[in-house]
Each structure stands twice: as C-alpha cells, then as structure tokens.
Amino acid sequence: MIAVLGLVLGILLGVVLEPDVPVWLQPYLPIAVVAALDAVFGALRATLEGIFDDRVFVISFLANVLVAALIVFLGDQLGVGAQLSTGVVVVLAVRIFSNAAAIRRSLFGA
C-alpha cells in the first residue's frame, strides 16, 4: 500500500516541480530508473511468493541502481558507454519480463 502511495506521490512531485536533471546525472538517470523498476518487479514477485523482505528490497533497490549507474559510468570512461548502456537495459528488460511472467503465473495461474 505504502509503495503505491509513494509511487503516486513521487510522480506527482516530479510533474508539479518540473525539476531540471543536472548534466552529470543525465546519462545515469534513465538506467537507474530501469534498474529500480527491475527491483520493484522482483519485490512484487517475492511478495506473491511469500518471501518478501523489506530489508532485502531496500538493499536490492539501492544496489541495483548503484550497479547500473556504475556500469554506465565505467563504460563512459572506457569509451563504450553507449554499448554498455544498451547491454544494461537489455539485461534489466529480460529480468523484468521474467519477473512479470512469474507474477502473472502467481496471480492468474497461467
């Protein structure tokens, strides 16, 4: 419940405040958002399977975002930032898909 409320509140804040993304953050923000989405889907799946743990979620959320940003940062330093960004997004998308499939099976049995 608090998760849904928090998400709605965050979106409203973003729409109302219209903040400018700092330049140094611009390459990392989209990747970080996708990584966080992966953590959210994983958490939802764990909830349905009865193994959700608040502590695990918080740590995995932050770790996901940090690792994704770190990979992109490293790629930029190595001159393969664009390719690594694509790779990270692809991997996260695959995970989101598999989590979404598990959620679907849990909720609808299909």
Added chain:
Amino acid sequence: MSVSTPPNPPTTAEARHRLGVALRPRRTRTQAMVGALFVVLGFALATQVRTTAADDGLSTAREEDLVRILDDLGERNDRLAGEIRDLEDVRDELLTGTDQSATAIEEARARAAALGILAGTVPAVGPGVVVTVRDPQGQVDAAALLDAVQELRDAGAEAIQIGSVRVVAQTALLDDDPGSVVVDGRRLEAPYTITAIGDPRTLASALRIPGGVVESLRNVGGDAVVAERDEVEVTAVRPAEDPRYSSPAASR
C-alpha cells in the same frame, strides 16, 4: 529483486491473499524506507519522462555521439559548400557564355552585312558618285562601260550599279545594238547611269584623270558627267546563289 525461487510456486489463492496483505498499510521503519524509495522512483520516472519528451536529443547525448554528429554535420557542410562552388562556376560559365554568343551573333551580323554589300545581295547607301554617260552617236560600247566600272573598282568603290543592275564580280557586259548594252542579260539604253559608293573625291578624280574614262568617252563621241554626292543609294540587288560545287573549307 527476485530472491531464490521457492520449492513450490504459490497457488493463485495464496498469491492473492499475500497481495492483499501487502497492500494493507503497516507502520514499520522499513515500510517507511520502502515508501521513500518509491517516492524517489516515481520522482525520477516522471522527471526522466519529462526530460526525454522535452529535449532535442542533443543535451542527453554522449560525448562520442556528439562528436560523431558534429563530424557528420561538418562533412555535410563541406559537401554542400562544394556544391555551391560548382553551381557558382556553372553560373559564371553560363553568364560569360551568353555574353560571348551575343558578341558572336553581333559579329556575324556585321560580317553578313559587309559580305552582302560585296556580293550585291543587299541594298547599300553611302557617299559616292553618280556618273551619267551619254551616247548621242551610239559609239559607247560595253568595253567602254567596263573600263568605267574597272576604274571605279580600282578607286575603291564598294557597291556599283549600272542603270537598274547591280554590278558584282560575275557581272558581264555585252555589246548590243548601237546605243545600248546588255548587262547581266538585261538590255540598257543610253544614257547610262552608273552609281558607285566610295570616297566621292577619289572616285571622281579617278574618272577624270587625263587619258582616263571621261576623256576616252569624249574621244569616241560620247560624254560623261560625274556628280559627287554625300549620299547615293545602290538599290539594285542580286539574288544570292548557293554554290553548287564548292563548299567552305574548314578554317585553320
């Protein structure tokens, strides 16, 4: 984040019950933390979506991409500049070409006019003399008139006409009955009027020279009156004939 898969996947009823439990608000410290994380996620999501929708794609592009885009633009710029140069060259060429052909046409016209006067295909006007040859005794023959024509040519006459016949290179004079000659097949009777365009003074003095045309005509019983004019008209023309056998040789 997914954790290790449990040995038995939950049944649908179990999963729905757990979802209902999870949606029930609880007040723990980690729950607050989770809520805060979701606020951050929603905030970042909305911000990123708005930024992506608003920007032109350049402000978020990577350095290498920007360099590549800049290179592309530079190349394109060079190519277009080259095109501009080529087109300007073509334009200049066309402009000078037009000038040149206009000049050439002008020259050709002037030349055609000059050649037309020489060939007798166009009327001519200019200063010159009018010579009236009288022949009361029928003693002036074709040879005497030819002498007059030759004398005028030598003196620089550019266009000559006897009576109503233009005198050109091929003109032939034949004797006919006394008091008349045949010029280019046309019979002319005395008095003969010879009109010649050229320097009037030179032409007149050439005819009047002692032992010249005027004196010779008087010797055979004829008479010639030379009138110098500021403007005489040679109106007779001769049709241009296309050469049957000869064609212009290629110029050097």
